[in-house]
Amino acid sequence: MMLLIPGPVQTDPRVKAAMAQDIAPWDNDTRPRYAAMRERVRAIAGGLAGTHVCLPLQGCGHFIVEAALRSFVPPGGKVLIPSNGNYGVRMTRLAREAGRLPVVIEIPEGQIVTAEAVAKALAADTAIGVVSVVHSETATALINPIEAIAAAVRAAGRRLIVDAVSGFGAIPFDLAAHPETDAIVFSSNKCLEAMPGIGFAVARIDRLEACAGNAGSWSFDLSDIYRHALTHGWGSIRFTPAIQALAAFEVALDIFEHEGGQPARLARYTENARVLWDGLVGLGLTPWLPRDRQGPIIVNMLQPRDPAWELQRFVDLLKRRGFLISNFSTTAVPTFRVAAIGRVFPEDMVRAVVAIGETLAEMGVRKREAA
Numbered sequence: 040m041m042l043l044i045p046g047p048v049q050t051d052p053r054v055k056a057a058m059a060q061d062i063a064p065w066d067n068d069t070r071p072r073y074a075a076m077r078e079r080v081r082a083i084a085g086g087l088a089g090t091h092v093c094l095p096l097q098g099c100g101h102f103i104v105e106a107a108l109r110s111f112v113p114p115g116g117k118v119l120i121p122s123n124g125n126y127g128v129r130m131t132r133l134a135r136e137a138g139r140l141p142v143v144i145e146i147p148e149g150q151i152v153t154a155e156a157v158a159k160a161l162a163a164d165t166a167i168g169v170v171s172v173v174h175s176e177t178a179t180a181l182i183n184p185i186e187a188i189a190a191a192v193r194a195a196g197r198r199l200i201v202d203a204v205s206g207f208g209a210i211p212f213d214l215a216a217h218p219e220t221d222a223i224v225f226s227s228n229k230c231l232e233a234m235p236g237i238g239f240a241v242a243r244i245d246r247l248e249a250c251a252g253n254a255g256s257w258s259f260d261l262s263d264i265y266r267h268a269l270t271h272g273w274g275s276i277r278f279t280p281a282i283q284a285l286a287a288f289e290v291a292l293d294i295f296e297h298e299g300g301q302p303a304r305l306a307r308y309t310e311n312a313r314v315l316w317d318g319l320v321g322l323g324l325t326p327w328l329p330r331d332r333q334g335p336i337i338v339n340m341l342q343p344r345d346p347a348w349e350l351q352r353f354v355d356l357l358k359r360r361g362f363l364i365s366n367f368s369t370t371a372v373p374t375f376r377v378a379a380i381g382r383v384f385p386e387d388m389v390r391a392v393v394a395i396g397e398t399l400a401e402m403g404v405r406k407r408e409a410a
Contacts, residue, residue: 041383043364043391045177045205045337046100046229048381050287051294054233057287064282070274072289077273079292083301084223084241085213092247094264096238097280100204100226102259103238105133107200109254110261111221111246112139112169119144119160119170119197121152121188125178125369130171130202138255142167148179148370149328154187161195169198169221175206175336178369179327180376182334185212193219198246205229205336208295209305209380214241221246222261227284230304230336232382233291236281308335311379311388318392319377322399323407327374336380341409342373348404350375356401360394372409 042049062069077093084091096103108130112118118139120131123146134141142164144156152172161167170192174185185201192199199220201212207225214220222242228235240261247265254260258278267277276282298304315338320326327339342348353375354366368374377391399407 040358041362041387041391042381043362043378043383045365045376045378045380046226047235048228048232048378049383050228050232050234051291051382053294054287054291057290058234058283060283060286062282062286064276064280069282070272072274073276073285074272074274076285076289076292079296080239081241083208083295085215086241087215090244091214091241092244092265092268094240094242094261094268095276095280095285096240096259096261096264097236097278098238099235100224100238101129101133103224103226103240104130104202104204105137106238106254106259106261107222107224107240107242108134108139108171109137109256109259110250111198111200111253112171113250113253114138114255115140116169117142117164117167119157119164119167121146121157121170121172121183123150123152123179123181123183124148124173124176126173126176126202126204130173134171148372149181149332151181151332152183152188154184154191157188158191158195161192161197167197169200171200171202173202174212175203175210175334177205177336180334180337180339181328181332182206182210182336189217189219193217200224207231208301209308209335211301211305218243227288227291230308230380231288231291231295232380233288234281234284236284237288305335307384308379310385311335311383312338314385314388315377315379315392318388319395322392322396325407325409327370327372337376337378339370339374339376342368342375343399343404343407344409345404345406347402349402353398353402356398357394360398362391362394
């Protein structure tokens with residue numbers, strides 16, 4: 040079975056195999072490996088030794104996003120959230136339930152966040168101290184222009200949190216070039232092609248020191264993770280970690296580096312998405328986004344209006360052909376999405392398109408366009 044969902048993703052057999060062992064997290068043989076992983080992740084983010092540190096946290100991407108909001112936005116503080124998809128909506132809820140005050144820029148799905156909109160909102164409300172933005176909006180496949188947004192935040196003298204959960208490792212962002220950025224946050228699977236179970240923040244040391252006591256949660260306090268490392272060493276893990284997932288992550292990093300790192304991974308995913316987009320349009324389906332806004336993480340298609348169409352049946356029949364996609368829509372207009380990320384290649388996308396065509400034919404879906 041090939042997973043074509045945007046996380047957890049298809050993984051290399053070597054990554055899976057690394058999970059099949061019992062490991063003591065605090066053993067002296069484990070500590071140097073764990074410390075080295077932190078350095079490798081910081082390097083992928085473009086972080087600088089002495090300026091940035093890598094802070095792992097047990098859990099999913101939402102956990103590390105919440106930890107960043109709690110850590111870098113003070114209780115009752117305002118955070119600007121440009122929202123153009125489901126993950127912007129989720130970020131808003133995380134901020135509100137953490138006792139922060141989200142100021143939301145509502146942007147229609149399918150439209151990018153603009154630096155001008157961010158700059159205008161910051162100028163209108165000087166009480167906003169932090170901007171938190173989704174870099175790759177997994178619900179719609181849009182990539183928001185983070186460089187321009189970061190420049191607007193820097194010009195306004197504010198701080199930035201980058202939610203890179205679905206794009207880190209493929210979509211570039213260089214922390215060294217962005218002193219306004221408190222942290223970039225992401226997870227162990229998706230574009231790094233490891234197992235789920237660990238969130239990561241690569242954060243500025245000075246900001247971690249300044250935000251001590253903000254979190255209101257011991258579990259979600261990034262400054263406490265930093266203090267633990269200073270006290271017990273960078274190979275020490277605060278609380279019991281998903282240690283088998285860390286072992287798999289170590290192997291995934293080896294594969295990532297051998298492939299050629301971020302540029303190579305972006306090139307492969309971009310070609311995957313191109314093959315998918317062209318192939319699905321060739322089957323008569325209607326893309327959710329025009330080609331010039333299509334990102335490399337997922338390809339979204341509008342669900343056909345044919346009476347024979349039914350999403351769950353489509354997913355089940357496609358699964359029989361060896362491909363598993365998401366069985367729910369994440370956009371206001373009904374869509375289905377096929378991931379271009381994970382340990383998959385353009386030839387796999389060709390086979391997936393053939394299988395999708397066969398599935399539509401088996402269902403009797405003839406009217407495939409959305410209009």
